[in-house]
Amino acid sequence: MAFTVPDEEPTAATGLTAGDWIQASSTEELLLRDRVLFATRRRLIASLPKVVTTASASYQVAYAFKAITLPSSNGTLMVGFVASDTSDVRVVAGASSAVISQTGQGSIIGVVTGVPINTWFGVSVEVVSGTGSPVTISGIYIAEQVLVAADLP
């Protein structure tokens, strides 16, 4: 069986109370949950409160902060936001950066790769309206990307 990280949280193992015969299926459930636990319980880097852009077509800084990833991070951050209209969020994390663009009302998730691992780095988050009018960004959520099989030892 190939080594994978399930994308869905496995059910809890059963049949493990005193007196039970311990079956391989219970073992597999334990293994899967152990993998999922390690792969998906990554760090939340920041939960940024609502920001309203200006009408300008130039980026404006919304937040600047410090963060540090887990030693076992794969160096990729996931950035998601909800916007009332077309807008961009640019995230600069250490020496890496990415622009995540949303078209119209809705939400989008993007990534920043090459982020320092287990070292403090500065993050700046900039926003810009794509409509010529102020756009409300209901919040910006930045977290370490969950690991996949290739990331694991």
Add this chain to the structure above:
Amino acid sequence: MTWTKLDDTLTVADEPLSAFLGTGLTRNTNAYPTDLSRLTTFAYPTTSAGAAKVKWASYLQARGTFVTVDVGINATNFIVDVFYRTTNAALGGQIYVRHTDSGAQVQVAAAGQAGVGSIQVPFTTSRPLTGLQGFFIGWISDVGESVVGRVQINGAVGNQVFCEPTGSEYPFSQPAGYYEMYHLLRIATGSETPLAADSALLDYQVCGFRENAGAAQPPVGVLLVWPEIETSPAIVTTSTTNTPQYNSELYELGRLELFSISVQVLDANDSTVLSPYAYQQATPINELNNHINSTMTQLQPNAATSVSTDGFLGYLLPAGEELTFAFFFQTKNSVQQLLTSFQCLTFKASQSSSVYITFGVRDSLGNTIGTDLEKPNYSVPRLAAQTRRVQSVDTMVAMNGVLAGDEKWGMRDAMGYLDGRKGVPVNFIWGPNEAGDFQWGQDASVDTVYYATITATSDLYIYGFNCKVQ
């Protein structure tokens, strides 16, 4: 200790759980508090040019903010990283970090600095901590050595000190209306009337200045100070035009300009699941199973850690408006509940302190997910206005600038340690069992970010905010 792959090809169907496997899983599980240690970040809005909006000075006591930190499991050592600069590059202060439950506190000197930089405050707990923990982050300003200038004090009432310039001009610029200040007023003693009382408080933080226009507007200038001027016994008269005047000095205070606070768990004690060496003994295996299950919940990333309004350490939620925060989940069906908790206060005398508070979850287009929660007629304390020094440790003055309709106030919404106890805790448990309502958020996925909304029928000041996922 690091996570190690356990190859499931080592077992086949119907084969008993091997001691090898149980030992490996136990080792992994016990190491997770350290291997998956938590980080909590509180970032505050900046200006569009990237300058800090949160600024404050404190003199008489440490004042700052309350944060709720998810420390994970068995945390014993932290680093509190404060990302800041100071208004005066030569004038810093002291940063205080205090655990609200135990009262344990550390204090470090933070040098003045023109550029943005970090100071890292180490914090060691007296016992391992798990889950959500409250911390107070405070600031006491250093006082400049040189006199900024002098003012002639006519008298004082409450927190207003009536003054005139010594000479032709005040020793600071005077924009119209309120002018934010971060200075120390040292009231002179001597032969003036009335005489200063023994051991009287003569040093007051100046938070603002207002100049009254027009010849018929005595006093000309008003310094807004904290705490209020002592009156028992009085150290200055209550006259607005008294002569002779007190010739008093102004000094600059170190003012913190805050960008973010990050709390990293450095060390955590291992969990203590027993290793099931003998596969026939089911009890240790069951303990391992239970521990993995609880760890799954405990280490789920939070949905939100902080909310903050421009220029404030906390969040000002106007009646009828929405507080929002966004979140997404990188695994399917992993979320059963959102546990939102915060402290809040009302502050407008014209509004009811019996508040209707709601919490809801929306998809990216604003459609309601699950069922909104309501707290009707929730009794929220109203903060007291500024009072005298003897009561200052139990009095919040944070909202004075807001009440005046002006954000320019030298202490902004910085609170003292005991101020945090004046608010009322609000908890919403959204769900349960709403997992199927959330889509899986991956790279480039559209409309898989959700947001939560909180509304209230009176203006609220919110602090110590957290939304935990389980």
